Amino acid sequence: MRTNTFLIIFLLLGLYETAIAQVFENYSWQTLECTGEPVARHEAAFVEVNGMFYLLGGRRIQEVSIFNPKTNTWTSGAKPPLELHHFQGVSYNGMIYIVGAHSGKYPHETPVPDVYNYNPKNDSWSKCFEMPQDRLRASTTASIYKDKLYIAGGIIDGHWDQHVTWFDSYDFKTQTWERLPDIPRYRDHATSVVCNDKLYLLGGRVTSGKIKKVFELTVGEVDVFDFKTRTWSTMEQKVPTQRAGCTAIAIKDKILFAGGESTAQKEAHNELECLDTKTETWSRLSSLPEGRHGTQLIWFNKKLYTASGCGNRGGSPELKTILSFSKI
Structure with a gap:
């Protein structure tokens, strides 16, 4: 009886993985031909607002690169008031927010004490509110x-030391910060995504230049915060490919996890892996034609996009290409 039970469970898991794959079975990657080109960058954000895509930040002070997916055209926007890199960009009420960013050069980059936003409507940057001064850090998720x-x-301390397990929230309506229960383990260069009233932390590493382990200490566990109970848990299944500088996005009950860097290879990772949050099982989708780290994913009109980033582990080469994953 026990053998039959294990067999049934095995078959069901196989069916779940098949079902996940079937959602994207007619999807394929292509490198888009564009009019104009973005500024090459990495450790930056790629965010959609009102049907337009925005590449922001990255090392050096660089103008915003704006992509129109209807015409496959790149145009230029304003430069930020200072260097902003190593952050996960988010949009809220038509504005793009840069929070938990570093500024400065490797390996002792410094956390930016303020949160900045970019207004796509008038192509302007502004300082909007402060980070919690006693919990200042960077390379956070958002x-x-x-x-x-x-x-x-x-x-x-940049790529050197002083990792934290802090977890905080900022209420846009009351304009106040709140300290929340610490995350279960240290991680930087990670990504987070909200799916069905839960926040998922994926990937990342414990960057430790002080002990000469900058890329080695990747994190495989998936930590999950339940907004209803305000508690953390850890999934049994780790991410299939451990990496940092990665990106993720939620599509209904699924989380797509892509890109990144690790010591497993010189090239940036091109894996695209899918987590079914209902069954907590992973499957593998079609790999990116060109691996990259230090950028983000956009899901728009049933197409997946990513742009720029870095093609190898470390800081070069910075890319200018934009990829699309869509139905054939």
Whole structure:
């Protein structure tokens, strides 16, 4: 009887993986031919607002690169008031927010003490509110859930030391910060995504230049915060491919997890993996034609996009290409 039970469970898991794959079975990647080109960058944000895509930040002070997916055209926007990199960009009420960012050069980058926003309507930058001064760090994750901004983890001293497990939220309506239960483990260069009233932390590493382990200490566990119970748990299944500088996005009950860097290879990762949050099982989708880290994913009109980033582990080469994953 026990053998039959295990067999049934095995078959069901196989069916779940098949079902996940079938959602994207007619999808394929293509490198888009565009008019104009973006500024090459990495450790930056790629965010959609009102049908337009925005590449913001990255090392050096660089103008915003704006993509129109209807015409496959790139145009230029304003430069930020200072260098902003190593952050996960988010949009809220038509504005793009840069929170938990670093500024400065490797390996002792410094956390930016303020949150900045970019207004796509008038192509302008502004300083909007301060980070919690006693919990200042960068290379955090960032997600929006019900009028609140959530940031998790990070590191204080660039790529060197002082990792934290802090978890905080900012209420846009009351304009106040709140300390929340610490995340279960250290991680920076990670990504977060909200799916079905839960926040998922995926990927990342414990960047430790002080002990000469910048890329080695990747994190495989998926930590999950339940907004209803305000508690953390950890999934049994780790991410299939451990990496940092990665990106993720939620599509209904699924989370797509892509890109990144690790010591497993010189090239940036091109894996696209899918987590079914209902069954907590993983499947593998078609790989990106060109791996990259230090950028984000956009899901728009049933197409997946990613742009720019870095093609190898570390800081070069910075890319100018934009990829689309869509039905054939």
